[in-house]
Amino acid sequence: MIEDVRTELMPVAGGVGTAMPEGGEGYSSGSVWRLILAVFLENRLAIVGLGLIVFMVLFCFVGPLVYHTQQVFNNPNIANLPPSAHHPLGTDPVGYDMLGRLMLGGQSSLEIGFAAALIAVGIGVIWGATAGLAGGVVDAVMMRIVDALLAIPFLFALILLGAIFTTSIPELIIVIGLVAWLVPARLVRGETLSLRVREYVQAVRVMGGGSGRVLLRHIIPNTVGTIVVNATFQVADAIIFVATLSFLGIGVPPPATNWGGELSNGLSYFYDGYWWLIYPAGIAIVLTVVAFNFVGDAMRDALEVRLQQR
Amino acid sequence: MISMPKLSFWRMAGVAAAAALFVAACGGTTTAPKTTSGGIVTFAEGPSAPPNYILPLASGSYFSVTNLSDFSQNMYLPLYWFGNNGEPTLNEPLSVANAPVYSNNNSQVTITLKNWQWSNGTPITARDVVFWMNLLSAATDPKSPAVGTSTAPGPGWGADVPGGFPQNVISYKTVGTNKVEFKLNGSYNPTWYTYNELSQIYPMPSASWDELSAAGPVSLSNDASAQTRELAPASFGLPANSYVPVNPGTGTSGALGVAQFLNTQSQNLSSYATNPLWQVVDGPFKLNQFTTSGFVKMVPNKNYSGSPKPSISAFEELPFTTDTAEFNALRSGSLSIGYIPVQDLAQKAALEKNQGYTLNYWYDFGIVYFPYNFTNPTAGPIFKQLYFRQAFQSLVNQPQYIKDFGAGIGTINNGPVPGYPVKNPDESPLEANGQVYPYSTTKAVSLLKDNGWTVKPGGITVCGTPGTASGDCGAGIAAGAPLTFNMLYASGATELTNQMEAMQSTMKSVAGITINLKTAPFSQVISTAFNGCTFATPCSGWQLADWGGGWVYSPDYFPTGGELFTTGASSNNGDYSNPINDANIVATHTAANQTAEIAALFKYEDFLAKQLPVVWMPNGPYQLTMYKSNLGGFVPQGIYDEIYPQKYTCGTGACPTPAG
Numbered sequence: 001m002i003e004d005v006r007t008e009l010m011p012v013a014g015g016v017g018t019a020m021p022e023g024g025e026g027y028s029s030g031s032v033w034r035l036i037l038a039v040f041l042e043n044r045l046a047i048v049g050l051g052l053i054v055f056m057v058l059f060c061f062v063g064p065l066v067y068h069t070q071q072v073f074n075n076p077n078i079a080n081l082p083p084s085a086h087h088p089l090g091t092d093p094v095g096y097d098m099l100g101r102l103m104l105g106g107q108s109s110l111e112i113g114f115a116a117a118l119i120a121v122g123i124g125v126i127w128g129a130t131a132g133l134a135g136g137v138v139d140a141v142m143m144r145i146v147d148a149l150l151a152i153p154f155l156f157a158l159i160l161l162g163a164i165f166t167t168s169i170p171e172l173i174i175v176i177g178l179v180a181w182l183v184p185a186r187l188v189r190g191e192t193l194s195l196r197v198r199e200y201v202q203a204v205r206v207m208g209g210g211s212g213r214v215l216l217r218h219i220i221p222n223t224v225g226t227i228v229v230n231a232t233f234q235v236a237d238a239i240i241f242v243a244t245l246s247f248l249g250i251g252v253p254p255p256a257t258n259w260g261g262e263l264s265n266g267l268s269y270f271y272d273g274y275w276w277l278i279y280p281a282g283i284a285i286v287l288t289v290v291a292f293n294f295v296g297d298a299m300r301d302a303l304e305v306r307l308q309q310r
Numbered sequence: 311m312i313s314m315p316k317l318s319f320w321r322m323a324g325v326a327a328a329a330a331l332f333v334a335a336c337g338g339t340t341t342a343p344k345t346t347s348g349g350i351v352t353f354a355e356g357p358s359a360p361p362n363y364i365l366p367l368a369s370g371s372y373f374s375v376t377n378l379s380d381f382s383q384n385m386y387l388p389l390y391w392f393g394n395n396g397e398p399t400l401n402e403p404l405s406v407a408n409a410p411v412y413s414n415n416n417s418q419v420t421i422t423l424k425n426w427q428w429s430n431g432t433p434i435t436a437r438d439v440v441f442w443m444n445l446l447s448a449a450t451d452p453k454s455p456a457v458g459t460s461t462a463p464g465p466g467w468g469a470d471v472p473g474g475f476p477q478n479v480i481s482y483k484t485v486g487t488n489k490v491e492f493k494l495n496g497s498y499n500p501t502w503y504t505y506n507e508l509s510q511i512y513p514m515p516s517a518s519w520d521e522l523s524a525a526g527p528v529s530l531s532n533d534a535s536a537q538t539r540e541l542a543p544a545s546f547g548l549p550a551n552s553y554v555p556v557n558p559g560t561g562t563s564g565a566l567g568v569a570q571f572l573n574t575q576s577q578n579l580s581s582y583a584t585n586p587l588w589q590v591v592d593g594p595f596k597l598n599q600f601t602t603s604g605f606v607k608m609v610p611n612k613n614y615s616g617s618p619k620p621s622i623s624a625f626e627e628l629p630f631t632t633d634t635a636e637f638n639a640l641r642s643g644s645l646s647i648g649y650i651p652v653q654d655l656a657q658k659a660a661l662e663k664n665q666g667y668t669l670n671y672w673y674d675f676g677i678v679y680f681p682y683n684f685t686n687p688t689a690g691p692i693f694k695q696l697y698f699r700q701a702f703q704s705l706v707n708q709p710q711y712i713k714d715f716g717a718g719i720g721t722i723n724n725g726p727v728p729g730y731p732v733k734n735p736d737e738s739p740l741e742a743n744g745q746v747y748p749y750s751t752t753k754a755v756s757l758l759k760d761n762g763w764t765v766k767p768g769g770i771t772v773c774g775t776p777g778t779a780s781g782d783c784g785a786g787i788a789a790g791a792p793l794t795f796n797m798l799y800a801s802g803a804t805e806l807t808n809q810m811e812a813m814q815s816t817m818k819s820v821a822g823i824t825i826n827l828k829t830a831p832f833s834q835v836i837s838t839a840f841n842g843c844t845f846a847t848p849c850s851g852w853q854l855a856d857w858g859g860g861w862v863y864s865p866d867y868f869p870t871g872g873e874l875f876t877t878g879a880s881s882n883n884g885d886y887s888n889p890i891n892d893a894n895i896v897a898t899h900t901a902a903n904q905t906a907e908i909a910a911l912f913k914y915e916d917f918l919a920k921q922l923p924v925v926w927m928p929n930g931p932y933q934l935t936m937y938k939s940n941l942g943g944f945v946p947q948g949i950y951d952e953i954y955p956q957k958y959t960c961g962t963g964a965c966p967t968p969a970g
Contacts, residue, residue, distance in 0.1 A: 073768070073819035076714040076812050093653070093715075093804070094811045167828075249632075249801045253827045254811045268634050268804040271641075271657050 049294025060106030069100025090276035117234035119177025124184025132192025225303035232296030349960030357802030359832035360604020365576035370840030373468025389511035396946030426615035436484035441516035448558035448565035465569035470880035473549030475507035505868035536565035594956035604629030676862035681884035685848035691786030720930030725919035771822030801829035886923035938964035
């Protein structure tokens, strides 16, 4: 198993100009990951991004265990209070503590982001790899379907699906996942077209290996770099999408919340000077999305053989 | 004198004024000077509430202020215009007909049309009134075949009441070209009949619209089959002595076919501006542009017969998805008429100083509420329990909603009769003097516990003692049935959103009642909630629905509630049904004098104040209107939410040039 990853990971991005022999004979698996880690750690923005992600995860999921607030039942008697020692980020228009609200909103934003990205990448990988490996008519039909779906404005599709389904966290995950798989499908299909003519793939076929084995044991594992990089961007995109949907009023219904919904609610009070309803949620969205993009960029650098040879 | 009911005085004054004008009109016609100041007045539509229906014959799904009062009434005038300088009275100068004349012990009405004309120059005749009556009769006839779907309803009438207009009419006919004669099936209170029944008539251009398809031909005989009337058989389920057309037609023939054709055309929003049907109007404006997103541009109808004539060059209505988006437009000064969201009221002074606006509270003759769907198979049996409705109402914290979400503007709503105008004499002492079911968490919980519910604050309250005996949950409620309901409410309005979230929280934390909230645009909420739900055809698609407004008493200008709370009424959208209430309403129709009229009205409203057919929500201004201070003719605003763009004049800066 380790051998497969070691030998097949390298040629994925080997391409023109690399001195790396196909099959990746030059490194042990440990050295590969050490190299990847080393390249990743060279990128200071990546460290910042990773730190931000860890912070956000701790803030949203561990924070409520330390900072206890009532986030199910509101209290309009304390609506729109400015930040104070009792409410460090003030309260919202129905009296929820905003710091606790931010944590709760982050939970659903991150959950939806991670899960939707997982679904999108999962569907995209299977679809793209199958199309690429099958080739011919099957490939053409499958990719035209992707092209056709890509022609539909993304936000329009999300709003349409969001309006059809009753919005809850699981349904938002499914809706975003079902719309976001198109890009990874194209990326993986491109990788597969390159991989399927490799010698080790032909060797598997000569030895009687079926398409399923080729796909699952050799093609998909060798697209892992592309997949991981794209997945980080998918998480960031999903957080943006769910924020957008919530901003447009198609987010999770109360008392659940997410950062986009909080931002939308806060904007109704923009001219009242209630900055605590707007900036915290807005900053959280920006920081989290930027963090995932930093990490994604760094992972692309780390997994890109050509860049490793700089 | 002190006991003199002022509202009734307004109505009587209106009738007297109408009579005086009728006399004056007999002596000659008057012409108002035409002004040509020009300018485009821009008017903000409600958040997520663009117009989506142009035909005045609108079913419950389209029977809204945004479609009728603010949109189609600018083009299609009702026979009788109500609203008179901000007072709830008949406005005869703006009406197409002179005041009705009652005879034969108030069982016969004769209407004489003024010599007004359609925009194509043809006169508005008695035949145009009969054309409307034929279409209305067909659309409200119980034996008419079903036309349309739940998502695209067929022709119907949002003011339809079983046994009401036109089923309380034995016959109607033209007498010459200018007179229509109605024979009624009984002797009615003329005030009620004028304000609530004849108010439902819109003359329609029969010479242009009496067709079954766009290819025509137009014929004055297509609708005629519905004019012959008969006593409705008992199998129709209508009140005794109701009359219906012998032959209402089908979806493709006769009067119903014409109504269905017009309805189909009216559902085709993208063709509004180009469809020749809608270019024949009698109102002060005609449609010039319309987009499916709700942008409306109307230009003056040069052949408008009424007075004053429009002096502006165009009237535009602009759509907004949220009140925040509208407020941004207001801040830019690009609107002649907009509204300030209540949460932004602190910005009033800045808007007045920087953009030249003036704030004017738009109070209307209406009530705010949201309905229970009594026909819902799951929730209906629970909603039918009076103790449950009492408990539910006791958990609606109206004072808090007014204080925290409404900037302190508004009044507690206790019943079906509006509290505005102030000291409305039609409002009973019980309704006026305080909440019948004030906010009380302890009372709500005890009501539920006393009736067999296992109350779990913060959890899920379930029925612990099913059955119909005293102390049991009630008929149709099974053991373990949860108090969990779905609430659909209109998106875009911050105040409503806050109310819903606060109510949801209170219900759950205090009584274990779960409210699952879901938002939708205004038009979607009303098309869902006004979907012809009856116990014969129950609706399972909604349980509670709040479109954020309630009801303005139009065209039922005398608030006897028949269109809202009579069993089977079209706008009784949750199908509340109570025979005592039905009898109370009927009693208001036949009161012999003013004292009896008020007594009957008080009896009706006190009963409903205690019965809670809907959930009463705080009454407040329909809108906190901001209008350009130099916009002439704007105030007073219409008490029935009607607008008068023909009166507007553009002073300096009042009509900013629209973008694009």
